[in-house]
Amino acid sequence: xxxxxxxxxxxxxxxxxxxxxxxxxxxxxxxxxxxxxxxxxxxxxxxxxxxxxxxxxxxxxxxxxxxxxxxxxxxxxxxxxxxxxxxxxxxxxxxxxxxxxxxxxxxxxxxxxxxxxxxxxxxxxxxxxxxxxxxxxxxxxxxxxxxxxxxxxxxxxxxxxxxxxxxxxxxxxxxxxxxxxxxxx
Numbered sequence: 624x625x626x627x628x629x630x631x632x633x634x635x636x637x638x639x640x641x642x643x644x645x646x647x648x649x650x651x652x653x654x655x656x657x658x659x660x661x662x663x664x665x666x667x668x669x670x671x672x673x674x675x676x677x678x679x680x681x682x683x684x685x686x687x688x689x690x691x692x693x694x695x696x697x698x699x700x701x702x703x704x705x706x707x708x709x710x711x712x713x714x715x716x717x718x719x720x721x722x723x724x725x726x727x728x729x730x731x732x733x734x735x736x737x738x739x740x741x742x743x744x745x746x747x748x749x750x751x752x753x754x755x756x757x758x759x760x761x762x763x764x765x766x767x768x769x770x771x772x773x774x775x776x777x778x779x780x781x782x783x784x785x786x787x788x789x790x791x792x793x794x795x796x797x798x799x800x801x802x803x804x805x806x807x808x
Contacts (some may be wrong), residue, residue, distance in 0.1 A: 646672055652805035654684060662686030662708070666773070666803065668715070676719035678728070684711045698792030700736040706791070710737045717759065728759050732777070740791045749786030751780040752790065752792070773803035 647669050656665035668680025688706040693699050717730030732755035739748045758774030777799040 634740070648672075649808040650678065650805055651808065654679075654681075654801050654803050654805040656801040657684045657686035660686040660689055666713075666715075666805075669772065670807075678715075678719075680715045680717070680729075681714070682711075682713040683736050684713070685709060686711075692797075696792050696794045703790060704737060704740060705742070706740045708736050709748070711735065713755075715755075715757070717757070721771045725762050726760070728761060730757055730759075731755055732757060735777070735806050736781075738786075740786075740788060744788050745791075747787045747789045747791070749782050749788040750784050752784050753781045753797075755799075759803075769807040771805050771807065773805045774801070775803070776800045 632708040633706055650666075650670070652664075652666040652668075654666065657664040662685040664682060664684040664686075666680050666682035667708070668678050670678045686708050688708065690705075692754060693704050693706055693733045694701060712734050713734040714728060715727040715732040718731045720727045720729060732753075734753035734755060736751045736753060737748065738751060743745070757777035759773055761771045761773050762770045763769075779799055781793065781797060782796055783793055
């Protein structure tokens with residue numbers, strides 16, 4: 624699945640690059656956390672010339688939730704639970720705070736999560752929505768290149784919208800830190 628998604632977004636990026644880019648800047652990124660936790664991430668976005676300080680982006684991802692995050696909820700701690708985001712889709716809107724190329728951005732997001740949880744006796748799935756407030760920093764390490772490193776931290780308010788989580792206790796708020804490796808096209 625990962626190679627297919629990477630190939631599709633590579634083709635999309637090539638197509639976008641071939642079109643007239645006078646009205647838009649496009650971005651493509653990969654979040655490192657999902658890759659570190661047996662998953663994938665690909666994010667594409669755009670910045671219009673008219674709203675040059677606003678980026679709108681869409682991401683798809685999957686990942687295994689680390690045990691340390693599961694164990695933060697005392698109701699789930701040390702009970703053998705594993706949790707996986709089978710599919711996550713996110714829509715982000717971020718606003719640039721400064722005038723320089725390297726700058727902080729603030730924004731929000733809406734994320735749909737399709738989860739699977741299991742332990743030795745139970746396997747079930749449920750869906751959640753996350754409402755994000757986030758701050759990130761776009762750092763261009765090379766003066767002439769369009770590659771940038773994009774660390775972020777988000778506060779997620781979460782609630783279940785469907786499915787069955789069984790005895791697995793849901794966490795209503797979560798702090799999410801990570802880093803995107805990104806390119807502006």
